[in-house]
Amino acid sequence: MQGKIVKGIAGFYYVHVVESGVYECKAKGIFRKDGVKPLVGDNVEIEVLDEDTKTGNIREILTRKNELIRPAVANIDQALVVFAVTKPKPHFNLLDRFLVMMEQKKIPVILCFNKSDIAKEDDISKMEEVYRSCGYPVFFTSAKEGWNIGEVKKILYGKTTVLAGPSGVGKSSLINLLQSEVTMETGSISRKIDRGKHTTRHSELLVLEEEEDITDYGSYIVDTPGFSSLYVNDFExxxxxxxxxxxxxxxxxxxxxxxxxxxxxxxxxxxxxxxxxxxxxxxxxxxxxxxxxxxxxxx
CATH class of the missing domain: 1.10.40.50 (Probable gtpase engc; domain 3)
Structure with missing residues (x-):
């Protein structure tokens, strides 16, 4: 049985199998022996130990097409980068650093500029002028008013998308709207994890509602902590x-x-x-x- 790791904590890996649900798995000892550590986003093969309790073992990690260090996540199809049009005004240098990082990893980027409901038309036009001319898809949203949320959801279907953006841009509100029809029973994971004992921030994939024609692939988003700086220093x-x-x-x-x-x-x-x-x-x-x-x- 194949699935995708959606969360890893305290030696347990939670694997989502489309149409079957989430299995709590341990990694086989061979991975530790080979120095391979499973990552959130890994596509894996599992053996089911008990279908009733949804437990199993990870037998094999399938080939990764890419991986990020921060957040530690694999097999990203695209990045949804969220900045505000205003309040706070966009930090262009920070945004461009992130775009460079994604270009280096060959990860396509979709730009989402939030708070467009309180932005001046000139500010919106400027953002559009700068980034559409580079070839990036650009969406202007308002989490508060619900503007263009449906359009953003459409580009997430059938993909594993990393969401990123600085603090204060309305990213959390946007994520809550995108998660409004999450189909994974996240409660089943919460019951197995004592959140009081594990306060460290971990990457986690959220499974989104599927459209009928793409249920074989799965739609996932992974949130990342707000970033305030990025250093471009691992290439010449x-x-x-x-x-x-x-x-x-x-x-x-x-x-x-x-x-x-x-x-x-x-x-x-x-x-x-x-x-x-x-x-x-x-x-x-x-x-x-x-x-x-x-x-x-x-x-």
Missing amino acids: KEQLKYYFPEFEPYEGTCRFSGCDHVHEPDCAVKQAVEEGKIHKIRYDDYVAMYRELQEKRRY
Whole structure:
């Protein structure tokens, strides 16, 4: 029987099997011997020990297509990044750092700008102008008013989606609306876990209501703690340009081969910025990250 790990705590792994429910499983000793630790999001093969008590063992961890360190989760199909249009105003550099991280992992991103009910039209237009031009899908929502929640739900169906965003943007309210029709019996997990003894924050997949044509795949979301900073430091500065998708049409058209689009003259990317084809906010964040990576190399 195959399923997906939706939560792991105190040596137990809770595996959701579509149409069968959640099984409390232990990992076989061979994983510890091989130094392999199951992650939330892992697709696994289990053997059922007792169907009545929904208990079993994990026999095999299937091949991961990707994994994140923070949160510790595997097999992410996409990321839903939530920022507020206003109150607080979006921190563009933080947002762009997250986009770079997802580009590096080859994880598609959907941008969700919340609190659009209290935002000025000019603020909404600016966010749309900056990020739609990069090729990212952009949604403007209001958790308070329920605007566009149904549209966001549709893009979650049949996918494992990591939700991320800083504190204060209404992410919790949005998640509560997205969970309004959760089908997994989360209470059955809660009864097996003494929450009073385990106060550490753990990654957890939530199983969403399915549409009939995608029940074989499962729809999951994983919440992440609010992030306040992200450091781009696990690759070289020469790689950074490849994580800004709007630069791609200009690659190979600069005067110098291997142009990093910072110092070099006759740079097609800098020309595109001057002409308004690439947004200056994005380019400025690129340069800031490039300098950061440059300083890292010196030390």
